[in-house]
Amino acid sequence: MGVVSRGRVILLNGVSSSGKSTVGRALQQVLPDPWFLFPVDALGSMRSIEQTAAQSESEIEATLRRTCMGYHRAVAGLVSVGNHVIMDYPLSEPWRLRDLLDVLDGYDVTLVEVHCDAAELDRRERARGDRPLGLAASQVVCAHEDRDISVDTTDTPPDACAHAIAESLPGLGVSKAFDRLRASSREPAPIGYTPDR
Template identity: 60%
Template sequence: MTRGRVVLLNGPSSSGKSSIGKALLPLLPDPWFLVPVDAVSGMRSTVHTRTLDEVETSEMLRRTRRGYHRVVAALASTGNDVVMDYPLTEPWRLADLLDVLDGVDVTLVDVHCSPEELARRERRRGDRPHGLAASQTRVFSHGDNDIEVDTTTRTPAACAQDIATRLPTVSTPKAFDRLRGHHARPVARQSTED
C-alpha cells in the first residue's frame, strides 16, 4: 500500500496555521485530511473528578501530543494525505515525529508572522494566554524547512496558494529527511575484546 503524504504547518500560536490549512484543502488535487492538534486535544474530557497538578498536566499533554503524532502516522500509513497544524515548540516533538513518520513524504512548512502582529491577533482572539505566541519563538529552532510563508501582511488564502503551487516542486531530500540525518542516534560500538 502506498503511504500518504504529510504537510506540516509549523509556526507559533496565532500565526495562521489553521486558516492556511482550511484554505489549502480545496487547492490540493487529491483528497487530504486537515488534522490540527487542537482537534485531538478537543476530544479530551474537560471535566475531571480531581485537579491535576503541574507534573500530571505536563504528562497528560505530552501523551496527547504523542498520540496526535501517531494518529497522523496511522492515517498516512494507510495511504491518506494529511495536513498537520502543529507547532514544533519542544525539541522532543520533532524527534518523535522524525521517528513515527519515518518513510512518509513530509513537507515542512514554516509559518512566520511578526511579533507585533502575533500579539495583536492574540489579544483579538482572547482564547490564548497573553504572551503565548511570543513565547513560541523556538518553533523554528530546527533551522530547516521546505517552504516558508509569512502571514504578517499576506492572507491565509494567499499563503495557501503559494504552498499549493510550490508543493509539487519541493526538491528532495526534504527537510524531515535532512533533519532525521542530524538527529540520528549514534550506534553503540561493540567491543572487539573478548
Template identity: 60%
Template sequence: MAAQAPGRVILLNGPSSSGKTSIGQAMLPLLPDPWFLVPVDSISGMRSTKHNRALGDAKTQEMLRRTRRGYHRVIAALASAGNDVIMDYPLSEPWRLADLLDVLDGYDVTLVDVRCSAEELDRRERLRCDRPRGLAASQTGVYAHRDNDLVVDTTRRTAADCAREIVDRFATISRPKAFARLRRDRPVAAVRTLDADQHNARRSQT
C-alpha cells in the same frame, strides 16, 4: 490486492496565532481530493475537561505530552492507510520533532514554516479570546530546527495567498526534504535520549 502506498504529510509549523489553521483550511479546496486537515487542537478537544479535576503541574505536563505523542501516531495511522494529511502543529519543544522524525520515518513529509512578526502575533492574541496572552511569544523554539521545505509569512499576506503558494510549489520541492535531512543529521545523543524516553513511557504503562 496491491499494497496501499502511504499518504503524504504537510506539516504547518509556527507559533500560536501565526495562521496555520487558516492556511490549512484555505489549502483544502486547492488540493486534489481527499486531503485531511488534522490540527493538534482537534485531538486536544476530544479530551475531558472537568473543572474540578486538579491534576497539578507535573501531571498536567505528562498528560499534554501523552496527548501530543498520540497526535503524532494518529497522523502516522492516517498516512499509513494512504491518506494525505495536513498537520497544524507547532514544533515548540525539541522532543516533538525528535518523536515525529521516528514516527513518520518512511513517509513523504513537507515541512512548512509559517512565520509572522511578533507585533502582529501580539495584536492577534489581543483580538482572540481563546488563547492566553503571550503564548506565541513563549514558543521560542518553534523554528529551532533551522530547516524547512517552504516558508510563508502571514504578517502582511492573507492565509489564502500563503495557501496558494504552498500548493503551487508543493510538487516541485527538491529532495531530500527537510525531515529526511534532519533525520540524517541529528546527533546520536538525541536518538539515544528519545529511545530512553520511549522505553520509560512503555514501562510506565505496564
C-alpha cells in the same frame, strides 16, 4: 485488497496565532487531492476538561505529552493507509520533532514554517481572547533551522499563502527537511554533548 500506497503529510509549524489553521483550511481548497486538516487542538478537544483541570502541574504536563505522542501516531495511522494529512502543529518542544522524525520515518513529509510579525501576533491574540497573552512570543518553533517552504501571514492572506505552498510542492527535491533533520540526528554527538529531555 492490494498494497496501499502511503499518503503525504504537510506539517504547518508556527507559533500560536501565526495563521496555521486558516492556511490549512485554504490549502484544502487548492490542493488537487482530498486532504484531512488534522490540528493537534482537535485531538486535545476530545479530552475531558474537568478531570484534566483537577490534575497537578506535573500530571497536566504528562497528559499533554501523551496527547502529542498520540497525535503523532494518529497522523501516521491515517497516512499509512493512503490518506493525505495537513498537520496544524507547533514544534514548540525539541522532543516533539524527535518523536515525529521516528514515527514518520519513511513517509513523505513537507515541513512548512508559518511566520507572522510579533506585533500582528499580539493583535491576533488579543482579538481571539482564547489564548494566554504572550503565548506566541514565548514559543520557539524553528530552532531546528530547516524547512521546505516558508510563508509569512503578517500581510499575506491565507489563500495566497496556500497557493504559494501548493505551487512550491512539485519543485521540492527528493530529500526534504525531515530527511535532513533525521540524518543529522543520527550523526554521532560531539564529545561532552548532553541531549535535552
